[in-house]
Amino acid sequence: MKFLADRMLGKLAKELRMLGYDTLYYRGENTYPLIKWAREEDRMILTRNTKLLPRRPEDRILRIMEDNPLLQLKELIKKGLVSLKEENFFVRCLLCNHLLDEMPREEAEGNVPDFIFHQQKEYSRCPQCLKIYWKGSHRDHMKRKVEKLFG
């Protein structure tokens, strides 16, 4: 399942990426380009807009009811649209949705803070925006939070 989140759901979009789901984010206010984009890429629209309704049979639009991003995620899980597979966690860039590449540790030297370089062995990098990720405490924290919430 691929998603397209509207402007109200930026945090949810990041969390979906964290879980490995291909999720784009539409910052605009006009609904026509949003629907068109979703059709072109066969994505389900996630929105909080009560007035956004399907115009063609192929349009898939899901209205998110919750305010809190983690509860929004839970909503998607309850509907069977999202599942938690640990092997898919942290495979995507949280900023631009691109799949990450493995990065050799030696390339991290000088490109991450020294204390990180000394602590962390595994790195990955976004080929699009070049952001570097490592399996640090932030990841573990997020993982525990998600696991606690969903059991």
Ligand SMILES: [Zn+2]
């Ligand atoms: Zn990126």
